Amino acid sequence: MFTIAQAARRAGCPASTIRYYERVRLLPSARRGTNDYRYYEVADIERLAFVNRARQLGFSIDAVADLLRLADHPHSPCDGVDTLIATQLHSVEKRIRQLQTLAARLRQLQSACDGEHPIRECGILAALSDTRWNEA
Amino acid sequence: MFTIAQAARRAGCPASTIRYYERVRLLPSARRGTNDYRYYEVADIERLAFVNRARQLGFSIDAVADLLRLADHPHSPCDGVDTLIATQLHSVEKRIRQLQTLAARLRQLQSACDGEHPIRECGILAALSDTRWNEA
DNA sequence: TCTTGACTTTGAAGTTACTTCAAGGTTGAT
DNA sequence: ATCAACCTTGAAGTAACTTCAAAGTCAAGA
Numbered sequence: 001m002f003t004i005a006q007a008a009r010r011a012g013c014p015a016s017t018i019r020y021y022e023r024v025r026l027l028p029s030a031r032r033g034t035n036d037y038r039y040y041e042v043a044d045i046e047r048l049a050f051v052n053r054a055r056q057l058g059f060s061i062d063a064v065a066d067l068l069r070l071a072d073h074p075h076s077p078c079d080g081v082d083t084l085i086a087t088q089l090h091s092v093e094k095r096i097r098q099l100q101t102l103a104a105r106l107r108q109l110q111s112a113c114d115g116e117h118p119i120r121e122c123g124i125l126a127a128l129s130d131t132r133w134n135e136a
Numbered sequence: 137m138f139t140i141a142q143a144a145r146r147a148g149c150p151a152s153t154i155r156y157y158e159r160v161r162l163l164p165s166a167r168r169g170t171n172d173y174r175y176y177e178v179a180d181i182e183r184l185a186f187v188n189r190a191r192q193l194g195f196s197i198d199a200v201a202d203l204l205r206l207a208d209h210p211h212s213p214c215d216g217v218d219t220l221i222a223t224q225l226h227s228v229e230k231r232i233r234q235l236q237t238l239a240a241r242l243r244q245l246q247s248a249c250d251g252e253h254p255i256r257e258c259g260i261l262a263a264l265s266d267t268r269w270n271e272a
Numbered sequence: 273t274c275t276t277g278a279c280t281t282t283g284a285a286g287t288t289a290c291t292t293c294a295a296g297g298t299t300g301a302t
Numbered sequence: 303a304t305c306a307a308c309c310t311t312g313a314a315g316t317a318a319c320t321t322c323a324a325a326g327t328c329a330a331g332a
Binding site: 076078099106107109 | 182185186189190193194203206207209210211212213214215217218221222224225228229231232235236238239241242243245246249251253254255256257258260261264265267269
């Protein structure tokens with residue numbers, strides 16, 4: 001049996017996050033001691049660690065809840081899991097593409113200024129003020 | 137003079153966003169008519185468009201406020217502008233690297249399952265449950 | 273035993289950048 | 303006159319937490 005801080009250390013997240021997951025019902029209510037402290041067993045901590053790993057992969061709380069539900073039904077087919085992973089991968093890839101476009105624009109802006117002149121002559125602000133910007 | 141919806145259309149953002157920017161003081165309070173409607177001139181709309189372009193580049197509201205302040209001082213050197221752009225570019229690049237790591241992990245997970253078996257045998261959930269995960 | 277510091281509890285509010293909603297007033301065209 | 307489409311405000315909702323305040327608990331050392 002572990003206190004919330006011990007569980008947090010083992011699972012690799014703050015105690016406040018564990019309380020939060022309980023509050024939003026991502027995790028079941030923890031067993032309580034007579035002092036009203038939450039106590040966790042190894043199995044609880046493993047589930048929590050599973051949640052943290054999925055969150056680190058960028059899954060939303062709702063998606064993690066789906067994953068947990070799927071993991072709790074060992075006999076059903078795993079298409080659902082595959083779909084969740086694929087969906088997440090697609091959204092990550094899309095976000096990467098957006099950010100790459102962004103980075104390219106920022107680099108372009110950067111090349112419009114050598115830092116050695118007053119703002120009045122700054123190509124960056126000129127570009128940002130240019131109404132033709134949105135065409136680019 | 138334009139109403140808020142007209143200004144919004146010209147600047148390319150919802151009217152609610154303009155009100156929001158005013159509320160958080162990113163933009164000055166708009167001039168009001170006797171009907172209490174907000175009215176905008178071309179210069180106001182240009183400033184709003186500038187804000188929208190910077191936001192589209194991923195600058196936070198605070199950073200946009202900095203950009204506006206800098207743009208309002210045409211005689212000071214433009215190092216500050218350069219720094220803001222560089223900082224933003226670095227954070228975008230960092231985020232891209234994080235997401236690429238994420239995508240690689242998701243692809244790795246994907247390869248652990250061919251979708252043709254029950255969850256009990258699913259390599260994805262096995263990997264997510266594996267305590268050695270965090271080493272990877 | 274007392275104290276001290278580190279833990280625990282709760283509910284509420286703060287974070288970011290908006291969007292949505294409710295309830296009501298204004299405008300312009302028919 | 304009436305109708306749609308606009309405008310106003312303040313408040314609440316969104317995601318996923320984090321931080322805070324106020325108060326109770328516990329373990330160890332003097």
